[in-house]
Amino acid sequence: MNIILLPSSSTSSSHSLSLHWVSPPPPPPPPFPSSTTITTTAKASSKPTRHPVRVQGTANTTDLSLSSTNASNDQILLTLLRQRKTEEAWIHYTLSTHLPSPTCLSRLVSQLSYQNTNLGLTRAQSIVTRLRHDRQLHRLDANSLGLLAVAAAKSGHTLYATSVVKSMLRSGYLPHVKAWSAVVSRLAASGDDGPTESIKLFNAVVRRVRKFTDQAVVGDSRPDTAAFNAVLNACANLGNTDKFLKLFDEMTEFNAVPDVLTYNVMIKLCARVDRKDLLVFVLERILEMEIPLCMTTLHSLVAAYVGFGELETAENMVQAMREGRRDLCKVLRDSNFKDLSDNKGDDDVFERLLPNSVNPTSEPPLLVKVYPPNSRIYTTLMKGYMNQGRVTDMVRMLEAMKCQDDRSSHPDHVTYTTVVSALVKAGSMDRARQVLAEMTRIGVPANRITYNILLKGYCQQLQIDNAKELLREMADDAGIDPDVISYNILIDGCILIDDGAGALAFFNEMRAKGITPSKISYTTLMKAFALTAQPKLANKVFDEMLSDPRVKVDIVAWNMLVEGYCRLGLVEEAKKIIQRMKDDGFYPNVSTYGSLANGISLAKRPGEALLLWKEIKERCEVKKKAVSSDGDSPPPLKPDEGLLDTLADICVRAAFFKKALEIIVCMEENGIPPNKTKYKMIYVEMHSRMFTSKHASQARQDRRIERKRAAEAFKFWLGLPNSYYGSEWRLEPIDGEDFDQ
Secondary structure, X not given: OOOOOOOHHHXXXXXXXXXXXXXXXXXXXXXXXXXXXXXXXXXOOOOOOOOOOEEOOOOOOOOOOOOHHHHHHHHHHHHHHHOOOHHHHHHHHHHOOOOOOHHHHHHHHHHHHHOOOHHHHHHHHHHHHHHHHOOOHHHOOHHHHHHHHHHHHHOOOHHHHHHHHHHHHHOOEEOOHHHHHHHHHHHHHOOOOHXXXXXXXXXXXXXXXXXXXXXXXXXXXXXXXXXXXXXXXXHHHHOOHHHHHHHHHHOOOOOOOOOHHHHHHHHHHHHHOOOHHHHHHHHHHHHHOOOOOOHHHHHHHHHHHHHOOOHHHHHHHHHHHHOOOOXXXXXXXXXXXXXXXXXXXXXXXXXXHOHXXXXXXXXXXXXOOOOOOOHHHHHHHHHHHHHOOOHHHHHHHHHHHHOOOOHHHOOOHHHHHHHHHHHHHOOOHHHHHHHHXXXXXXXXXXXXXXXXXXXXXXXXXXXXXXXXXXHHHHHHOOOOOOOHHHHHHHHHHHHHOXXXXXXXXXXXXXXXXXXXXXHHHHHHHHHHHHHOOOHHHHHHHHXXXXXXXXXXXXXXXXXXXXXXXXXXXXHHHHHHHHHHHHHOOOOOOHHHHHHHHHHHHHHOOHHHHHHHHHHHHHHHHHHHOOOOOOOOOOOOOOOOHHHHHHHHHHHHHOOOHHHHHHHHHHHHHOOOOOOHHHHHHHHHHHHOOOOOOOOOOHHHHHHOHHHHHHHHHHXXXXXXXXXXXXXXXXXXXXXXXXXXO
């Protein structure tokens, strides 16, 4: 469920950086207020570190071997940097073949990073690339690298930012807490294994900090409340309650006091692990600790209840806020009385996180003041209506918001975008365009998200021409440039109308505009080629994806590649891809096996189906035996109806009745009803005259005993005439049974 916990303003303020000049006055306020300018060797409490650890060291070394010309160039560059003429300094740097001094390089990287523009970041990265190539990275100080990491994180280059921080740690630097925590925060909010990497990076920095016996030396690198909030957010996104508790307890060690954002993240954790009964106790804990409450907390609670589908509770809370009531805790307790009595897992963890939930007070605490609902809270409630298809209630609430006396409750662009999304979901594109026109009329500008929702609506209705026209309006009339999501939607729209050429054209147009393709861009284009029987082109896109360092290949991309070959019945090629996938550390999932099964069926190679079923059965047995998988063991598999039905179909057609019955047993164990009617029709059509020859030799009859026994068991299961008259079918011989009579 999508729960907004951290307001953008709060986040930005906690990680705001100002430029830290690396040379003498006149400097502006430094980003790292108390950064030291010493280089020291860490004295570990247990054993010495491998490298000297430089704490916010600045590069003030003078190369005595510089010629007078080079020294003059450095002085010109330094003067331009001190005058904040970054553009002129960059031009001077590019025109000189001489590598500037460490001071100039560090300061130039700092100022370019501080610009917070794509161009500035690209230029700073080019300097780092040059220094890495020349093995001169040691010329940059910690401050410049820290600012570079923050700039990369803010620009969405999270992997690059992570690599910068890790490189600093390997080089013996300890980055400022605002630098490394910004990267931890970005990782925590990213997809794939971002939250896991966020926790690893946090632990790596903290381990280095703990090596110092004199913590004052690393005071600027010690994790603060904002850093803990970032890593706790990663734990919440993973639903990892044990790790959340461990890190929460560590806050005391570093004198980091939990604030309201800490408990907002705890609301997300409760939502992730399905503990809606504890949401009210998070609010009560905030009041009990006398932590100043913010609207984001109340918004997070409404969002959590909406995510649980508890619209009535969310409505009661919003109504109480409208009435100016301060007893919100009582309202929430009364609305969730049944849930409060339920005891669930993780009780020990939450008893320590929320000790007030063990023995709740008879009288719930009151809010310090009244909090009237704002547009964000109303909009979140509207999203709940949208999820349940209550478009009329959404429109009614929109009109009611317009009549509110408090301007903070008036609908904003997010509110209107929510209405547009609901109308698009209902298929009312004309009404959605009317809402867009109303936004323009009343001066509430639509943003890129609004247009992307409309683009998706047109593409889902196969109206690609209207989508293209909207794209032109978006750029020409609204002045909003499409982003990678816009193009992903258009590429997918082309796939829906079997227009592979159009999908490729949009992909190339996106790259021509300098928009970086995302993982979805690559996999969607692969899908276009896979569905149009062009697996080799899909393979080329996949290879390009592998070579793109900004994108991490996932199981979806591998599966799309397998699907491309299987659609043509190219089983051997598909099996080679699957083996490459395993070698790369990815285990096939249900989608992988489903594509391969369809390819085997198309190629009419039932023997391959037996090998596939053997592998699937082994993966299913891992689950049944509850064997915990180690690093070398594949994870358990839960097959779906499509996969098992395809395998059973192949086995029945090939007269592999014993295997067909095994698959049917697996279907029933997983709650999947077998299609008995279809299998009966296949048997009658293809095998009704099996084993009827009266001229078969004794040797041939002996060879087919097992097959005949399996066939009779399968006929018994189908309800066809058979030699079984017991209460249940089985594969073992029945005492006294003779199939050769």
